[in-house]
Amino acid sequence: MDDEPQTPETLFHTAVGVEGGLGVLxxxxxxxxxxxxxxLVPAFNQLPALLGGVGLGILATFPLLLLMAVIRRIKHPAVEQLDQLSEHPMIELMLKLGPAxxxxxxxxxxxxxxxxFRGxxxxxxAQLLHGDPVSLLSGDPSIVRPWWAFGGWTSEIANELSRNSSAAGESAAVTWSGLTQWWSNSIGWEMTVAWILSSIGFGFVHPISKLYIGVTGLMGLYFGALLILTGNLMIPIIAHALYxxxxxxxxxxxxxSKDAKSA
Known part of the structure; x- marks a missing residue:
């Protein structure tokens, strides 16, 4: 018996099942x-960090949109192929779905x-390379931090500001040397390698085209950097979803619009 042709509705259920299944996995x-x-996801009793992660995730979407706008202006066959993704049978079927x-x-x-990939x-x-867990969260939960300092580098900034009432601009933690020192001491080569490898893997699970693999790999680096710097997984989740x-x-x-013009 022949399989029934896939419809937008069945594709919707498949996509939701597959993507949701990755989270369950x-x-x-x-x-x-x-x-x-x-x-790495703020709990409901950490509502400021949770809502702050949503807000920062929305802001973090704009660099991704800018990146794609710049790429699409490049005159190259690979970019033209990227612009033709809507003609891919699966994408074409998906675009028949409604906005919701x-x-x-x-x-x-x-x-x-x-x-x-990030969580x-x-x-x-990083844990496999280091031998012990490499946490992106602060080890001292007794310190009350602002909503933007759930973990990562932002947590280090909040810690220093709590010890020193001087302005943020005078804090060593917010300088480039402060960032590199924190990265070396707290992140280390293990998390750096893990960041790169997980981003490469993220690219290769989107094998629509060679350029698309590269672009999604760069996005993986971006999402990973957001997590490393903030410790808040809600930020890359929202940025990824909104993008x-x-x-x-x-x-x-x-x-x-094309269908309307051709009608």
Whole structure:
């Protein structure tokens, strides 16, 4: 018996299932093997950090949109191939979905892929190389920090500011040398290698074209840097999801415009 042709609705269910399944996989691996990606997401009793992560994630989307706008201005066959992704059978079918359904797919992709690649894989590789867990969170929970300092470098800045009431501009932690010193002391080569390897892996699970693999690899580096610098996984989750949603909405609008002109 022949398989029934895939419809936008069945594609929606498949996409949500696959992307959501990545998140379940990340949580399962973290539960049984560690590290636990949930530790990098602020809990509901940490509402300022949670909402702050959402806000910073929205802001973090704009550099990605700028990057793609610059890439699309480059005259090269590989870029032209990237612009023709809407003609890919799966993408073409997906673009027939409504804005709300595209948003749901994007949210599932942001949550699922970030939990797996940034929340679990990157710390897991670092732990494997180091021999012990490499935490992006502060080891002293007694220190009350502002909403923007959930972990990472921002936590170091908050720690120094709490010890020194001088202005942030006079704090050594916010200088380039302060960042590099913190990275060397707190992140080390293990997390740096894990950051790079997990980003390469992120690129290769998007094998639509060679350029797309490279672009998504760069995005993986960006999402990983957001997590390392802030310790707040909500930021790359929102940035990833919103970027995907905007790209899908834009492509769907272009396809609808083409269909209207050809009608």
């Amino acid at each position: 990340a949580l399962t691996l973290g539960y049984f093997l560690g590290p636990d990606a949930r530790e 359904e595209l948003l749901v797919i994007s949210l599932c992709a942001g949550v699922g892929e970030e939990l797996l 679990w894989l990157m710390p897991a590789i 995907d949603a905007i790209q899908l909405w834009s492509a769907a609008a272009e396809e609808a």
